[in-house]
Amino acid sequence: MLRYHQAAVGYRGVPVLTDVTFEVGPGQILVLAGPNGAGKSTLIKSMLGQAEVLSGKATIDGPTGYVPQLGDLDPDFPISAGQVVLMGRYRPRGWWRPTSKADRRAAATALARVDLQERSRVRFGLLSGGQRQRVLLARALASEPRLLLLDEPFNGVDVVSQQAIVGVLRELVADGVTLVLSTHDLGLARDLADVVCLVNGRQWAFGPPSEVLSAETLRLAYGGHAIDLPDGRTVLVDP
Amino acid sequence: MSWWDDALHRAVVEIVLAGALAAIIGVQVVVRKLSFFTMALTHATFPGVVAASLIGVNIFVGGLVAGAVVALAVAALGRRPGQNSAAATGVVLSAGFALGAGLVATQDGFSRDLSSFLVGSILTVDTQDLIVTAVMLVVVSALLLVCARPFLYGGFDRSFSGRWDIVLMLAIEAVVVTVVPAVGTILAVSLIVAPAAAARLWSDRIPMITGIAVGIGITGGLGGLWISYQWNVAAGASIALSVTILAAVAAALRRAIQVPTGPPSSRQVTTTAGLA
Amino acid sequence: MIEPFTVPFMGRALTELALLALICGPVSVFVFLRRLSFVSDALTHTVFPGVVIGFLAGGLEGIVVGALVAGVLTAVVLTLLTRGGALSDDASTAVVLAAMFSIGVVLVSRRKSYTSDLSSFLFGRILTVTTQQIVETAVLAVVILAMLAVAARALLFRTFDPAGASAAGFRIVALDLWLNIIVALVVVAAVRAVGTILVVALLIVPAATARLLTGRLVPMALIGTGLILGAGYLGLLVSWTASVDYGISLTSASAVVLLLVLAYVLALPFRRRHQKATTTRSSVHELVG
Numbered sequence A: 001m002l003r004y005h006q007a008a009v010g011y012r013g014v015p016v017l018t019d020v021t022f023e024v025g026p027g028q029i030l031v032l033a034g035p036n037g038a039g040k041s042t043l044i045k046s047m048l049g050q051a052e053v054l055s056g057k058a059t060i061d062g063p064t065g066y067v068p069q070l071g072d073l074d075p076d077f078p079i080s081a082g083q084v085v086l087m088g089r090y091r092p093r094g095w096w097r098p099t100s101k102a103d104r105r106a107a108a109t110a111l112a113r114v115d116l117q118e119r120s121r122v123r124f125g126l127l128s129g130g131q132r133q134r135v136l137l138a139r140a141l142a143s144e145p146r147l148l149l150l151d152e153p154f155n156g157v158d159v160v161s162q163q164a165i166v167g168v169l170r171e172l173v174a175d176g177v178t179l180v181l182s183t184h185d186l187g188l189a190r191d192l193a194d195v196v197c198l199v200n201g202r203q204w205a206f207g208p209p210s211e212v213l214s215a216e217t218l219r220l221a222y223g224g225h226a227i228d229l230p231d232g233r234t235v236l237v238d239p
Numbered sequence B: 001m002s003w004w005d006d007a008l009h010r011a012v013v014e015i016v017l018a019g020a021l022a023a024i025i026g027v028q029v030v031v032r033k034l035s036f037f038t039m040a041l042t043h044a045t046f047p048g049v050v051a052a053s054l055i056g057v058n059i060f061v062g063g064l065v066a067g068a069v070v071a072l073a074v075a076a077l078g079r080r081p082g083q084n085s086a087a088a089t090g091v092v093l094s095a096g097f098a099l100g101a102g103l104v105a106t107q108d109g110f111s112r113d114l115s116s117f118l119v120g121s122i123l124t125v126d127t128q129d130l131i132v133t134a135v136m137l138v139v140v141s142a143l144l145l146v147c148a149r150p151f152l153y154g155g156f157d158r159s160f161s162g163r164w165d166i167v168l169m170l171a172i173e174a175v176v177v178t179v180v181p182a183v184g185t186i187l188a189v190s191l192i193v194a195p196a197a198a199a200r201l202w203s204d205r206i207p208m209i210t211g212i213a214v215g216i217g218i219t220g221g222l223g224g225l226w227i228s229y230q231w232n233v234a235a236g237a238s239i240a241l242s243v244t245i246l247a248a249v250a251a252a253l254r255r256a257i258q259v260p261t262g263p264p265s266s267r268q269v270t271t272t273a274g275l276a
Numbered sequence C: 001m002i003e004p005f006t007v008p009f010m011g012r013a014l015t016e017l018a019l020l021a022l023i024c025g026p027v028s029v030f031v032f033l034r035r036l037s038f039v040s041d042a043l044t045h046t047v048f049p050g051v052v053i054g055f056l057a058g059g060l061e062g063i064v065v066g067a068l069v070a071g072v073l074t075a076v077v078l079t080l081l082t083r084g085g086a087l088s089d090d091a092s093t094a095v096v097l098a099a100m101f102s103i104g105v106v107l108v109s110r111r112k113s114y115t116s117d118l119s120s121f122l123f124g125r126i127l128t129v130t131t132q133q134i135v136e137t138a139v140l141a142v143v144i145l146a147m148l149a150v151a152a153r154a155l156l157f158r159t160f161d162p163a164g165a166s167a168a169g170f171r172i173v174a175l176d177l178w179l180n181i182i183v184a185l186v187v188v189a190a191v192r193a194v195g196t197i198l199v200v201a202l203l204i205v206p207a208a209t210a211r212l213l214t215g216r217l218v219p220m221a222l223i224g225t226g227l228i229l230g231a232g233y234l235g236l237l238v239s240w241t242a243s244v245d246y247g248i249s250l251t252s253a254s255a256v257v258l259l260l261v262l263a264y265v266l267a268l269p270f271r272r273r274h275q276k277a278t279t280t281r282s283s284v285h286e287l288v289g
Helices: A040-048 A081-089 A101-113 A129-142 A159-174 A186-192 A215-222 B007-031 B035-044 B046-055 B059-078 B085-105 B110-119 B127-146 B148-156 B163-183 B185-202 B206-231 B235-261 B266-275 C008-033 C037-083 C089-108 C114-123 C131-160 C162-167 C172-213 C217-245 C252-288
Strands: A002-011 A014-024 A029-033 A052-060 A064-067 A147-151 A178-183 A195-199 A203-207 A226-228 A234-236
Touching: A002 A040, A014 A040, A014 A052, A014 A195, A014 A203, A029 A040, A029 A186, A040 A052, A040 A064, A040 A147, A040 A178, A040 A195, A040 C162, A064 A129, A064 C162, A081 A101, A081 A129, A081 C131, A101 A129, A129 A147, A129 A159, A159 A178, A178 A186, A195 A215, A203 A215, B007 B035, B007 B127, B007 B163, B007 B185, B007 B206, B007 B235, B035 B046, B035 B059, B035 B085, B035 B163, B035 B185, B035 C037, B035 C089, B046 B059, B046 B085, B059 B085, B059 B163, B085 C037, B085 C114, B085 C172, B085 C252, B127 B148, B127 B163, B163 B185, B185 B206, B185 B235, B185 C089, B206 B235, B235 C089, C008 C037, C008 C131, C008 C172, C008 C217, C037 C089, C037 C172, C114 C172, C131 C162, C131 C172, C162 C172, C172 C217, C172 C252, C217 C252
Parallel strands: A029 A178, A029 A195, A064 A147, A147 A178
Antiparallel strands: A002 A014, A002 A052, A195 A203, A226 A234
16 A cells, blocks of 8 residues: 655655655556656655655555665675575564574575576676566565565566566566556556556656556656657657 | 074964865865775875885885875776775775885884874974975966866766876875875875865855865964964874864854755745646 | 794784684675775774773773773764765765874873884784783674674675665664674774784775685685684794894784785786686576576
8 A cells, every 4th residue: 555645755855756646556556657867766765765755645554675776786796696585584673583494485485486596596796687686576575565666677677587577576466565666668667557657856647557658748747758659659759 | 594494484384385285185085085095095105205215215206106006006906896996995005004114114213203104293394395385286276277177077977087087096196295294194184185075065166165175274274283382282183183173163064054944844845846 | 833823922912813813804894895994994093092091091901991982982973974975974984083093193192102102003012912902802802793693684785785775674874883883893802902004904905805706705704714814824924034033123013914915916816717707607597597
């Protein structure tokens, strides 16, 4: 359960994204769409408590899982894929306790769900971009979230990995997990979303993809860089 | 007896010149986050200075050569995959300091030299030191003025840097080598970093930051010299302390002033949203 | 090769270094990964006023207490200053370092034994380590290793992925403070015996070298400990031989640091080979899946 009402989010008192109002229920996929720098990451960070909700109201029901952007992580970090997944079982309460057999089993199961069980001992940074993204998804799975946040999960990801990720996401939805994922790929947004939130400095539209991703709203949000094609699709041109 | 013959008068001139020189380069150090690198330079030029005095070369030249080696070593090591510049800088710092200290230890009267290296002996600067500092002040100011734009881009856009990074590192190194013999390593670091760090909070414009930093550096330096003269404590340390206190006051003052204009109220948020 | 260490003070020096090897191997891994080189360097300087005040107030007994207070205080101040990101980490670290060290120098500069006090702080007195100091170091070593063991996983999470750790409910500031205090304790445990130069090197060089040889965490810590043991033994031996057989005064601390750095330089070419081997192996797998 995730609900924002007339919210402004930002850092150090300065708003990055305003007028955010939406509601997502269990088993639904919310896609945050918008150009780079639109405030998608900030909105996700606000759900994690890492960005401030400056005004309005935000209700976030956890436990929350988080898949960070790949670019935020150091590929030279000396850690194996299996160790990364096991982090999903670390708990802030009882952090001094060693990981149990059950934790290691849950981590192994999560890694198997993204089809990387035989890569457990390989150093994280040596995996391909798509495989790294799957490891991070496995880490989130291992924490058994009810709300899963993914920041640009398909950036720099190969087709095989993308299909693997989408497959797992659909399973999660079937289990009643709420998903929020950000992307600037509008095709993906259309395919995956139950509801779309279109943002660029403020929220421009919220609703089912067929309504939100229309040429009209896109032109509003992207400020004239949206062009209609004869076949009914809309493409965006960078200025 | 000319005015210059008084040790205290020479010290006053030296601290004004060194304060200005350090503050000017300090702005670049703070903006580019090179404080640790500067610290490493102060320690790692040490063996160069010692070796030069052992074989009878000008110590300025010795420090310059050692510093150049250090700057290039940090640049090269920090770029290796798996290594980071913090670790590379740390390794170079340890190596330089240990080598310098080891060299000094093989000589007689070693602890004397070592402590003057650490905290300087500003009361014993001679006219030649003053001339070197003055010349460096002119040269470094000119360099920063001419290269202001590339340095700014370098700080802003990492991909643009490269050779300008090396130029900047060598400029920092030249300043360190100039001021360390007179004022010592610890004082050099605080003269370079503290005024600029405080000034940085007051402005976003490089010329403005530089002006404020120079003011803090010179005022703090003179204040510290006076304290040391009044209470007979080590000049280098009391200057470092007074510069730091002045910088801390400047920073705290900024924080205090900032509060009313700080985070926008929710009303302002609504206004922004309405305009967007 | 064992003979010099049968002399009691050499045996004690080696024991002290072995204890430090035990703690600095694992701690240096975190210093490396969290890029705390500068913080470590700062802590070695900021305990100085603590040492001086402790000595003035309580004589030799007061030194450890003074260093402990100053070290923990610095750890807190550095954590708080860098928390908001208002000042960049390194500038505030430099300012705190210089200010605290200057306080120490101002205090000590009024004493007659000024220069020898300073140099003993820099070099330590590894060859005059007493049994009591060894006991103190051992106690601190147990505390440090326990603190590290209980928080290792959380610290690792925070280091690898701060946003993820914070999302999972870990308090980043608390973890940062925890690690800074660990480093401060290492400095306190080591600084009187081995001096600032050697402490900095022990906290930075072992992990940097080990990282060139391996991409795994536990082996990194073990290699680090091994390197310190090796460099400690050889360094003491070399400085002993130099002064006994050749009459050259070679500071033990300098010798140990230079050997550690030598190991780092020798390990540099390995990195490329190790990296290449693993990359090739993984790229084969990439073709498969």
